[in-house]
Amino acid sequence: METAPIQRPADSNHLQNILQEVTNLLRKQHLVEHVLERSDTPRHALEQQVLHRQHLSELERKLHRLHVADIAYVLESLPLEDRLTVWDLVRADQDGEILLEVSDAVRESLIARMDQTELQAAAAQLDADELADLAADLPRDVLQRVLDTMDARHRARLQTALSYPEDTVGTLMDYEPVTIREDITLDLVYRYLRRMGELPDHTDKLFVTDRHGVLTGALLLRRMVAEDPVRRVSEVMARDVVTFSPLDAASAAAQAFERYDLVSAPVVDAQRRVLGRLTVDAVVDFLQEARDAEMLGRAGLREEEDLFAGVGPSVRNRWPWLAVNLVTALIASRVIGLFEGTIERLVALAALMPIVAGIGGNTGNQTSALIIRALALGQITGSNTRRLIRKEMQVALLNGVVWGGAVGTVAYLLYGNLKLGLVMSTAMLLNLALAALMGIFIPLTMHRLERDPALGSSVLLTAITDSGGFFIFLGLASVFLL
Amino acid sequence: METAPIQRPADSNHLQNILQEVTNLLRKQHLVEHVLERSDTPRHALEQQVLHRQHLSELERKLHRLHVADIAYVLESLPLEDRLTVWDLVRADQDGEILLEVSDAVRESLIARMDQTELQAAAAQLDADELADLAADLPRDVLQRVLDTMDARHRARLQTALSYPEDTVGTLMDYEPVTIREDITLDLVYRYLRRMGELPDHTDKLFVTDRHGVLTGALLLRRMVAEDPVRRVSEVMARDVVTFSPLDAASAAAQAFERYDLVSAPVVDAQRRVLGRLTVDAVVDFLQEARDAEMLGRAGLREEEDLFAGVGPSVRNRWPWLAVNLVTALIASRVIGLFEGTIERLVALAALMPIVAGIGGNTGNQTSALIIRALALGQITGSNTRRLIRKEMQVALLNGVVWGGAVGTVAYLLYGNLKLGLVMSTAMLLNLALAALMGIFIPLTMHRLERDPALGSSVLLTAITDSGGFFIFLGLASVFLL
Numbered sequence: 030m031e032t033a034p035i036q037r038p039a040d041s042n043h044l045q046n047i048l049q050e051v052t053n054l055l056r057k058q059h060l061v062e063h064v065l066e067r068s069d070t071p072r073h074a075l076e077q078q079v080l081h082r083q084h085l086s087e088l089e090r091k092l093h094r095l096h097v098a099d100i101a102y103v104l105e106s107l108p109l110e111d112r113l114t115v116w117d118l119v120r121a122d123q124d125g126e127i128l129l130e131v132s133d134a135v136r137e138s139l140i141a142r143m144d145q146t147e148l149q150a151a152a153a154q155l156d157a158d159e160l161a162d163l164a165a166d167l168p169r170d171v172l173q174r175v176l177d178t179m180d181a182r183h184r185a186r187l188q189t190a191l192s193y194p195e196d197t198v199g200t201l202m203d204y205e206p207v208t209i210r211e212d213i214t215l216d217l218v219y220r221y222l223r224r225m226g227e228l229p230d231h232t233d234k235l236f237v238t239d240r241h242g243v244l245t246g247a248l249l250l251r252r253m254v255a256e257d258p259v260r261r262v263s264e265v266m267a268r269d270v271v272t273f274s275p276l277d278a279a280s281a282a283a284q285a286f287e288r289y290d291l292v293s294a295p296v297v298d299a300q301r302r303v304l305g306r307l308t309v310d311a312v313v314d315f316l317q318e319a320r321d322a323e324m325l326g327r328a329g330l331r332e333e334e335d336l337f338a339g340v341g342p343s344v345r346n347r348w349p350w351l352a353v354n355l356v357t358a359l360i361a362s363r364v365i366g367l368f369e370g371t372i373e374r375l376v377a378l379a380a381l382m383p384i385v386a387g388i389g390g391n392t393g394n395q396t397s398a399l400i401i402r403a404l405a406l407g408q409i410t411g412s413n414t415r416r417l418i419r420k421e422m423q424v425a426l427l428n429g430v431v432w433g434g435a436v437g438t439v440a441y442l443l444y445g446n447l448k449l450g451l452v453m454s455t456a457m458l459l460n461l462a463l464a465a466l467m468g469i470f471i472p473l474t475m476h477r478l479e480r481d482p483a484l485g486s487s488v489l490l491t492a493i494t495d496s497g498g499f500f501i502f503l504g505l506a507s508v509f510l511l
Numbered sequence: 512m513e514t515a516p517i518q519r520p521a522d523s524n525h526l527q528n529i530l531q532e533v534t535n536l537l538r539k540q541h542l543v544e545h546v547l548e549r550s551d552t553p554r555h556a557l558e559q560q561v562l563h564r565q566h567l568s569e570l571e572r573k574l575h576r577l578h579v580a581d582i583a584y585v586l587e588s589l590p591l592e593d594r595l596t597v598w599d600l601v602r603a604d605q606d607g608e609i610l611l612e613v614s615d616a617v618r619e620s621l622i623a624r625m626d627q628t629e630l631q632a633a634a635a636q637l638d639a640d641e642l643a644d645l646a647a648d649l650p651r652d653v654l655q656r657v658l659d660t661m662d663a664r665h666r667a668r669l670q671t672a673l674s675y676p677e678d679t680v681g682t683l684m685d686y687e688p689v690t691i692r693e694d695i696t697l698d699l700v701y702r703y704l705r706r707m708g709e710l711p712d713h714t715d716k717l718f719v720t721d722r723h724g725v726l727t728g729a730l731l732l733r734r735m736v737a738e739d740p741v742r743r744v745s746e747v748m749a750r751d752v753v754t755f756s757p758l759d760a761a762s763a764a765a766q767a768f769e770r771y772d773l774v775s776a777p778v779v780d781a782q783r784r785v786l787g788r789l790t791v792d793a794v795v796d797f798l799q800e801a802r803d804a805e806m807l808g809r810a811g812l813r814e815e816e817d818l819f820a821g822v823g824p825s826v827r828n829r830w831p832w833l834a835v836n837l838v839t840a841l842i843a844s845r846v847i848g849l850f851e852g853t854i855e856r857l858v859a860l861a862a863l864m865p866i867v868a869g870i871g872g873n874t875g876n877q878t879s880a881l882i883i884r885a886l887a888l889g890q891i892t893g894s895n896t897r898r899l900i901r902k903e904m905q906v907a908l909l910n911g912v913v914w915g916g917a918v919g920t921v922a923y924l925l926y927g928n929l930k931l932g933l934v935m936s937t938a939m940l941l942n943l944a945l946a947a948l949m950g951i952f953i954p955l956t957m958h959r960l961e962r963d964p965a966l967g968s969s970v971l972l973t974a975i976t977d978s979g980g981f982f983i984f985l986g987l988a989s990v991f992l993l
Contacts, residue, residue, distance in 0.1 A: 038753055038767035044889045052894055098770040106890040108898060219736060228733035231774065233715060250732045251710035254701060271520060285520035287799055288580040290792040292713065292774055309791050310772040316795070317769055320802050321884060324965075327809075328880030329873060336885050337898065340905045347877050347906070351914060354873045358866040359921065365862040366925075372854070372861050379854050379861035380847040383977070384840040386865075391811060391836045395829050398810030402803060403818050407526045408588040412534055416590060416819065423822045424829070432833060439841065443848075495865070 044102055047095065051103050054088040055111050089118045097123050101130035104139070108337045113142050121147070125154035128163060134335035134342075136166055149174055157183055158203045158305075161190035198282050199275030201315055202296045202305040205229040208236045211245050211263040215256060218248070231308035233292040237266045242302045244295055246270060272297045273307055279315050286312045326484045329354070350488075357492035361386075364496045368503035371511060377444045378506050381453055384436060386498035389460035390491045392428060396421050396468025397490055401482045404472060418469055425465035429458030452509055456502035463501075464494045526584055529577065533585050536570040537593050571600040579605050583612035586621070590819045595624050603629070607636035610645060616817035616824075618648055631656055639665055640685045640787075643672035680764050681757030683797055684778045684787040687711040690718045693727050693745040697738060700730070713790035715774035719748045726783045728752060754779045755789055761797050762887075768794045808966045811836070832970075839974035843868075846978045850985035853993060859926045860988050863935055866918060868980035871942035872973045874910060878903050878950025879972055883964045886954060900951055907947035908940070915939030934991055938984035945983075946976045 038044075061081045068074040092100060092115065100119060104112050104127070116139055119127060124143075128136055128151060140148065148167065152160060152175045164172055164187075176184055186204055193199025207228060209218055218235070222228065235253075237246040246266035256265050271289055273282050273296045285291070286309055293308045325333065329350030334343055365372075365382070372378050400417075403409050409417070433454040441450030467490050472482035520526075543563045550556040574582060574597065582601060586594050586609070598621055601609060606625075610618055610633060622630065630649065634642060634657045646654055646669075658666055668686055675681025689710060691700055700717070704710065717735075719728040728748035738747050753771055755764050755778050767773070768791055775790045807815060811832030816825055847854070847864070854860050882899075885891050891899070915936040923932030949972050954964035 038763070038771065045892065048889075048892060052892070096771065102770075102889070105888070106892070106895070108895065222737045223739065225737060227731075227737050230733075230772065231715075232733045233713075233774070249709075250736060251712075251714045254732060254736065255704045255707060255709050257705065281520070287792075287795050288584075289520065289578065290712065292715070292791065309774065309795070310769075313769050313791070313795060313798070316798060316802075320798075324805075324884065325880055328876045330877055330880060334881060336881070336890060337895075337902070340902065340909060343902070343906050344909055347874070347910070350877070351870065351873060351910065354870060355866070355914060355918065358869045361869075362862045362866050365865070366859075369858045369862065373858045376851045376855045376861075377848075379858075379864075380844045380851060382861075383847070383865060383868075384837070384844050387840045387843075387977075388833065388836060391833060392829070394810045395812055395832070398807055398812060399816055399818070402806065406584070406587070407530075408584075408818060410527065410530060410534065410588070413588070413590065413819075420819070420822065420825070424825050427822060427826055428829070428833065432837060436837065495869075 044099070047099055048103055048106050050091060051088065051107075051115065052111075054084060054091065055107075055114065058084045058088070058114070085118065088115070092118055093120055097126045098130055101127050104131055105135050105336070109138060112138065112337075116142060121150060122154060124151035125159070125163075128166075129155070129159055132333050132335070133166070134333055134338060136163075138335065140166055140168075145171055145174075149178075153178070156203065156205075157186040158190050160187055161200070164191055193275055196279045197275060198273045198277045198279055198296055198307055201279055201282070201311040202273075202275060202307050203229075203311070204305045205232075206236050206295060206303050206306040207232060208238050208242075208303055209248065209262060211237045211239060211266065212261065214259055214261055215253060215265065216258040218253070218262065219258060231293050231310060234267075236270075236295045236303050236306070237262055238303060244270065244272065244297055244301045244303055247295070270295065272301070274298070275304060280319065282307060283312045283316050283319075323483050327487060329488075353488055357488065357495070360492065361495040361499055364499045365503065368499075368507060371503055371507045375449070375506065375510055377440075377446070377449060378503060381440055381449075382499055382502050385453070385456050385460050385502045386495045388432065388436075388457065389464040389494035389498045392425060392461050393464030393468040393490045393494050394487060396425075396465050397472050397482075397486050400469055400472045401486065404476050404482055409473070414473070418466075421465045421469055422462065425461045426458070429461040433457030433461070446510075448510055449506075452502070452505045456498070456505050459501050460494060460498040463497050464490070467493050526581070529581055530585055530588050532573060533570065533589075533597065534593075536566060536573065537589075537596065540566045540570070540596070567600065570597070574600055575602055579608045580612055583609050586613055587617050587818070591620060594620065594819075598624060603632060604636060606633035607641070607645075610648075611637070611641055614815050614817070615648070616815055616820060618645075620817060622648055622650075627653055627656075631660075635660070638686065639668040640672050642669055643682070646673055675757055678761045679757060680755045680759045680761055680778055680789055683761055683764070683793040684755075684757060684789050685711075685793070686787045687714075688718050688777060688785050688788040689714060690720050690724075690785055691730065691744060693719045693721060693748065694743065696741055696743055697735060697747065698740040700735070700744065701740060713775050713792060716749075718752075718777045718785050718788070719744055720785060724784045726752065726754065726777055726779055726785055729777070752777065754783070756780070757786060762801065764789060765794045765798050765801075766888075805965050809969060811970075835970055839970065839977070842974065843977040843981055846981045847985065850981075850989060853985055853989045857931070857988065857992055859922075859928070859931060860985060863922055863931075864981055864984050867935070867938045867942050867984045868977045870914065870918075870939065871946040871976035871980045874907060874943050875946030875950040875972045875976050876969060878907075878947050879954050879964075879968050882951055882954045883968065886958050886964055891955070896955070900948075903947045903951055904944065907943045911940030911943040915943070928992075930992055931988075934984070934987045938980070938987050941983050942976060942980040945979050946972070949975050 058081065061077055061084060065074060065077040065081065068077055100123070104115060107115060124147065128139060131139065148171045152163070152167065152171065155163065176187070179187065190199070209221065232250065234247040234249045236244060237248055239245050246268045247270045248262055248266045252265060271285060271291060271294050273294060275296055291309060293306050295303050296305045296307055298304055321333065329347065331346050331349060334346050436457055437450040437454030440453040441447055471486050471489055475482040475486060540563065543559055543566060547556060547559040547563065550559055582605070586597060589597060606629065610621060613621065630653045634645070634649065634653065637645065658669070661669065672681070691703065714732065716729040716731045718726060719730055721727050728750045729752045730744055730748045734747060753767060753773060753776050755776055757778055773791060775788050777785050778787045778789055780786055803815065811829065813828050813831060816828050918939055919932040919936030922935040923929055953968050953971050957964040957968060
């Protein structure tokens with residue numbers, strides 16, 4: 030069965046409409062079920078059952094017309110109970126692909142619903158590289174049985190795919206490279222391709238190898254179709270090919286795809302023999318997942334959360350970050366505690382101290398965002414670090430003088446205490462300088478320790494600018510105001 | 512001249528090595544200049560000048576072998592003075608492409624270096640869609656002259672390209688679609704393509720139209736090359752084609768590219784006549800820029816900053832956000848000011864109050880990150896909002912009981928005041944509930960007002976949880992502890 034044409038998906042209502050239709054059908058269904066429970070005559074019950082079946086088959090027809098990516102979206106957007114109703118109606122031969130499309134959290138809920146036979150059937154639909162993505166979520170015995178029923182070549186491939194470390198090219202590559210020999214004519218290539226049938230998705234080039242299987246170039250389809258078929262591959266192919274190793278970092282490969290505008294690229298071993306290929310769709314998915322993880326991670330969520338997860342899993346996802354923040358907040362609180370005597374004698378300090386701490390955190394995060402981005406783009410070298418520090422310190426000092434001056438003036442006007450205003454200004458200046466330094470050093474140090482500077486930089490920075498801000502402000506106040 | 516092969520760019524040192532080599536050559540250069548200034552004999556000066564020229568031409572050769580994207584990277588990573596030295600050595604016929612690759616901030620610094628003639632020459636190298644991207648940064652008279660020298664068709668195209676609103680498909684599309692008629696044989700298509708020569712970059716399909724130029728399907732190259740050339744286009748083409756309108760949101764189009772794994776797609780008007788095409792490289796660039804803007808925006812930077820910009824531009828880029836934060840900090844400070852009498856009588860409150868405010872901000876940001884992501888994916892509908900609110904409130908209350916209880920106990924142990932512990936616990940519970948509500952409502956409201964919920968949500972949320980936290984905690988303390 031053909032899936033329906035997706036004509037203008039960017040029409041803002043495309044997905045919302047799909048979801049709305051599915052939700053409406055589900056609601057009708059719930060209504061019928063509700064009536065069915067209360068129906069008192071067999072005849073009435075029968076009628077309702079017929080209606081029930083009608084609604085289900087309407088929903089089923091609707092689902093069969095959707096693209097797998099859209100079914101995945103519907104599953105993501107439904108509460109658990111409705112999600113499982115829909116999942117039962119999806120065509121069994123799409124199960125594997127849909128499991129690949131949904132997020133980890135939703136995948137778990139779907140797999141929990143399937144029995145062994147269904148899972149094995151779904152797994153059997155997938156290529157080795159796809160199965161490798163799913164393997165971690167499959168029950169161990171199902172995975173074992175799938176392995177048992179595979180031929181030796183596929184099994185070896187799956188085991189290789191599973192052996193690559195996370196976030197490497199090896200985990201993103203597929204095993205569908207089309208390779209040709211360089212000493213043949215295009216005519217022969219066409220004959221070979223016609224025997225093969227349609228090329229795999231995202232094939233924009235054929236990989237050209239010598240007799241030892243070593244990569245020597247690439248034949249672009251968009252060039253091939255415009256060439257005279259009597260020419261040889263070696264005359265028409267491009268010799269400068271961007272290649273990857275399976276152990277290259279996925280993020281570096283993604284950057285290269287973006288930089289050199291690639292659609293597909295060969296993945297080769299140390300002898301430049303073709304192992305597989307990396308395609309732009311895998312790269313885009315990787316970028317999107319990395320972006321999501323970064324956004325959620327920065328807000329302190331350990332991983333993607335099923336929007337409709339129970340309270341338990343949600344809470345577990347959020348506690349580690351809250352615990353860390355609670356500890357840093359307690360430390361800041363103890364710093365203030367040191368100066369309780371000072372605050373008791375000049376209570377205005379209590380009202381003013383959060384300003385010093387807060388603005389420090391803000392400027393520090395501005396600096397660290399720039400540094401994190403520059404690190405990600407590989408723009409920071411030993412030779413320009415000092416220049417960067419100098420510039421950021423200048424910015425911080427200028428900000429300190431201007432904003433510190435402004436805040437000091439406000440403090441003076443509010444409390445009519447000139448010395449208080451001066452202490453406030455000086456504290457702002459010092460805390461902004463501290464913030465700028467930390468905004469540079471924390472990401473640089475994390476980068477040097479090979480940890481992701483985007484995660485955790487912000488907590489650490491804010492902890493330092495909070496405690497530091499309180500200490501500087503209250504310390505200066507103790508010395509100069511009492 | 513051919514550019515050198517980029518063999519394994521994901522090798523982690525690829526870019527760093529390029530930058531290091533360029534930097535070394537520049538350093539040698541500075542050294543010679545330094546010596547030259549002090550050379551006292553004409554002979555010595557002459558020697559140094561020769562050396563100077565040798566270094567420059569070595570650097571020039573090196574640059575000529577680089578891919579334009581790599582030159583752009585080098586320019587981004589160098590301080591202004593060195594950047595301009597390199598810019599002067601770049602091949603003039605690459606100027607246009609490089610200007611497209613670099614960031615806005617760096618582009619400004621390069622354009623400032625060029626005279627009118629150079630700028631016009633660079634602009635003349637570009638297609639209408641590329642020129643449209645650059646137009647905002649070009650001096651008005653240069654743009655006018657470029658327009659004057661264009662033929663009518665190109666001028667009209669450029670004017671159309673300039674007329675599309677920001678962040679729409681129209682600003683990302685190019686004008687290189689290859690269209691064929693559906694009633695011809697593949698043989699004829701091949702003959703047509705051979706006359707045309709190599710197809711444009713990222714051509715994975717030809718767009719098929721009827722005699723009125725209306726899109727009826729698409730012929731995939733990877734299918735075409737595997738078909739018998741005597742077949743007709745209409746027999747081989749795909750009829751379900753994903754299309755876009757030039758006014759579709761770029762972000763929705765990017766989602767569709769990701770969802771349906773596209774390489775290129777036709778952009779059509781209301782009558783489905785082909786206007787141009789959208790390709791995956793433009794989409795990847797857009798996603799990357801959106802991600803950068805989001806990351807910098809969230810940290811409070813108005814726009815990308817040239818890493819080596821002067822203090823002036825940097826400061827201007829950061830002030831609006833600091834000003835907003837200063838106002839919210841002052842408001843929070845005035846809320847505390849209301850309770851100065853209370854704090855004076857129980858100074859422990861000053862030390863404890865930042866904990867209540869801080870943890871509120873953290874949980875609120877966790878909730879809003881989830882909501883912002885779900886909004887971006889289109890997963891939130893009228894029918895599931897209530898369910899989401901209920902779940903987030905449950906999470907907040909559970910967190911409030913657990914963490915509030917823990918913090919209350921700590922407060923009790925520190926200050927030996929049971930009532931203080933109870934007030935602390937209650938305030939935490941209430942502020943976490945407030946945070947969860949705001950974490951949902953702020954992004955939802957921004958979305959409904961058609962503003963980007965990722966920008967500004969965090970400031971607003973933190974402002975409310977700070978002031979709210981202080982008010983709740985100090986208010987409860989005034990009532991129950993004095």
